[in-house]
Amino acid sequence: MLRPTSFDVAERAGVSQSTVSRALRGSPGVNAETRARVSAAARELGYVVDRHASSLRLKSSETIALVTICRPGEDRSAINPFYFALLGSIAAATSARGFNLLVSFQESHDNFRADFVASGLADAMIVIGTTSNRAAWQFFADAQASGLDFTCWGSPGDPFHWMRSDNEVGGRLAAEHLVARGRRRIAFVGPQQSPQRQFDERREGFAAALGARGIAPIIVEPPAAPDRHAQGLAAAAQLLAEHPDVDAIFAASDMLALGVLQGLKDARRRVPTDIALIGFDGIRAGTLVDPALSTIEPDLDAAGEALVAMALEDTGHSRSGTRIPVRLSLRGTA
Amino acid sequence: MLRPTSFDVAERAGVSQSTVSRALRGSPGVNAETRARVSAAARELGYVVDRHASSLRLKSSETIALVTICRPGEDRSAINPFYFALLGSIAAATSARGFNLLVSFQESHDNFRADFVASGLADAMIVIGTTSNRAAWQFFADAQASGLDFTCWGSPGDPFHWMRSDNEVGGRLAAEHLVARGRRRIAFVGPQQSPQRQFDERREGFAAALGARGIAPIIVEPPAAPDRHAQGLAAAAQLLAEHPDVDAIFAASDMLALGVLQGLKDARRRVPTDIALIGFDGIRAGTLVDPALSTIEPDLDAAGEALVAMALEDTGHSRSGTRIPVRLSLRGTA
DNA sequence: CTGAAAGCGCTTACAG
DNA sequence: CTGAAAGCGCTTACAG
Structure with missing residues (x-):
């Protein structure tokens, strides 16, 4: 028999179908012996509750939808690994709650899609991914304006419920460390024109901490390039040309930093x-x-x-604005 | 009104609920004018078909479940990026079919789970991830022995329907390139004891091509270490100690190769x-x-x-064994 | 503690 | 071409 139903289990256990449902869901007030008999019958038949029938009845799918915004035309291996790692940690939090995770990579109007909750497929939606795809963030901003609710990573702007790193503290930690190591000609490399606030926050925290020590950072807007690594590479060249005596750099993201690192090596620094x-x-x-x-x-x-906690909260996203703690991880470059 | 149903759309469009369903599904034999009226009503109400009701009725969820096997205790950012990239390309193929993708990262008996198809949540399951988690592969081998059907990336062994790279050709391409560049003291770094055949295939293709040119490769089994990068680092040290005159290395994976590269630099090669x-x-x-x-x-x-194509095929996985083409990508190290 | 029955929101065979 | 009705497989209020 393909896909036994609760009626099959009921017949085998010699009880009614409603009792099977109650026994398997762990409802109170089911005789222990009955419950055991039902469980045994279910096991013998290889019975698994049909999630569509269950979700339809309960009006809840115990599923989170995760949208990851990509750059148009970018292949999957070029996606910033930070978002993959975040995806993994969201999956862990989802799974810890016994929820499922539906993932969707979106890049253009061809595949923009936000109806996961409307179709009942998911109970809540989270949006992460590159800050550089304005069309995508616009699409989700419009969706939210039409009443759709979801949670974002980053700082896509005002209409969103967001969650982000403690960017200012991160900037301050970087500044304090560099100054403590005796650096004085210090640069910040990062986008100034981003529609999102994250990079600004990192720069502001960094500049404020330097300012308190009487240092004004050199600010470098990375030249246009297809990705952050290429931007970092070009930014390093530009920085060295304009400020050959620079002795420390804080880059707004690791991919930028890796490009900068390559640029410094290429220049024999x-x-x-x-x-x-x-x-x-x-x-x-x-x-x-x-x-x-x-x-x-x-x-x-x-x-x-x-x-995940914020996405699942229905009380008006009271945690919007929670900051994720950061720490300085000292490896080889500083 | 929260979540309008097809009855609400029917009322607004002045037709029956069955006509709404037919019109929205694109069934043939619906009057064009009626269809337009229904579409307009649906749009106005923000109606989206309930996927649970639909899937329950159709007995198909248009969803693929993707299990990614991790190392126990490994955090998400340590997952081999190859599997994230593969996840992304599976997501693209899934989305191109209009299917959804359910992802699950699994590492130990605490969260092993293979009931996605049995519960109706997914139409098919794909399993990818580290070859090093034997308990996980054993769990899925047992599941398959009990009649569960799914498709794997890699070569987990006989009971599985698998799909993998053209590993022998890859080994040959590496060998031919190194010999053409005049290399003669050539090593292969890769696990010999893996339960999976992939690394063996790469080594065999490599050794055969070298053999045809009268060269026998030095074979290096990487020392035990927590991950492939650390294994590669240790393997490089060992290789240089035993064969200081080595002039070329083919590593069975990029993470191993990156460890080897670091090891070579540390040894000032x-x-x-x-x-x-x-x-x-x-x-x-x-x-x-x-x-x-x-x-x-x-x-x-x-x-x-x-x-995705193979997972969705129900005709006995006729494509099992299809090989994914590979190419030699020449960058800086060879 | 257990059973009979209603109903979640669809899709489609059947009748007209 | 369209409508009334059955039924997908559950969960739970209601009755006993």
């Missing part, structure tokens, strides 16, 4: 001897380069847990 | 001048190191597409 470097994100690839990248590392487990 | 290096997988991190890692790169788009 020694890292960290000549120039110290700190990134932001804590991606694994930072440990694979030489010297290994020092970075501000958000607590990803906490991020996944907080995103 | 110049890459590729003194020693050439080729990895396998084409992960993004290989482009971030200096020099960038040359590698055998499987066609991930083809892999995702083939895995």
Whole structure:
């Protein structure tokens, strides 16, 4: 028999179908012996509750939908590994609740889609991914304006319920460390024109802490390039040309930092001897380069847990604005 | 009104509920004017078909379940990026069919789970992930022995329907390139005791091509270590100690190769001048190191597409054994 | 503590 | 071409 139903289990256990349902759901007030008999029958038949029937009845699917926004035309291996790691930690938090995780990578109007909750497929939606895809964030902003509710990672702007790293603290930690190591000609490399606030927050925390020590950072807007790594590479070249005496760099993300690192090597600058470097994100690839990248590392487990908790909260997203703690992870470059 | 139903749409459009269903599903034999009226009413109400009701009726969920096996205790950012990239390409292939993707990361008996199809949540299941978690592969082998059907990436052994890279060709391409560049003291670094055949295939293709040119490779079993990168690091040290005159290395995976590269640098060997290096997988991190890692790169788009097609086939997995094409991607190390 | 029955929101065979 | 009705497999209020 393919796919036995609760009626089959009932027949085998010699009880009614309603009793099977109650016994298997762990409802109170089912005789222990009856429950055991039902469980045995279910096991023998290989019975598994039909989730569609169950969800239809309960009006809840115990599923989270996770949308990851990509750059148009980008292949999957080029997606910033930070988002994959975040996806993994969201999956862990989802699974810890006994929920399922539906994932969707979206990049253009061809595949923008936000109806996971409307169709009943998911109880809540989380949106993460590149800040650089404006069409995508616009699509979700419009969806939210039409009454759709969801939670984002990052700072896509005002209409969203968001959750993000403690970016200012991260900037301050980087600044304090560089100054304590005697660096004085210090640069910040990061997008100034991003529609999202994350990079601004990192720069502001960094600049404020430097300012308190009487230092004004050199600010470098990365030149246009197809991805953050290429931007970092170009930014390093530009920075060295304009400020050859720079002795420390804080990059707004690890992918930028890895590009900067390559740019410094190409220019024969020694890292960290000549120039110290700190990134932001804590991606694994930072440990694979030489010297290994020092970075501000958000607590990803906490991020996944907080995103899922916030998405599932129906009380007006009271936790919107919660900050994920960060720490300075010192490896080779600073 | 929260979540309008097809009855609400019917009332607004002045037709019966069955007509709404037919119109929205694109059934033939619905008057064009009626269809337009129904579509308009649905749009106005923000109606979306309930997927649970629909799936229950149709006995099909248009969803693929993807299980990614992890190392126990490993955090999400440590998962081999190859599997994240494969996940992304599977998501693309799934989405191209209009299917949903349910993902589950599993690492131990605490969260092993294979009932996605049995519960109706998914129409098919794909299993990918680390070859090193024997308990996990044993769990899925047992599940398959009990009649569960699914498709795997890699070569977990006989009971599975699998799909994998053209590993022998990859080994041959690496060998031919190294010999053509004049290398003669050539090593293979890779696990010999893996329960999976992938690494063996890469070694066999490599050794056969070298053999045809009268060269016998040095075979290095990586020492035990917590992950492939650490294994590669240790393997490089061991290889240099035992065969200081080695002039080329083919590593069975990119993460191993990145460890080897670091080990060579630590030993002050110049890459590729003194020693050439080729990895396998084409992960993004290989482009971030200096020099960038040359590698055998499987066609991930083809892999995702083939895995989904195979999982969805119900005709006895006739495509089992299909090989994903690979190409030699020459970057800096060889 | 257990059973008969209603109903979740669809899809489609059947009748017209 | 359209409508009334059955039924997918559950959960639970209601009755006993």
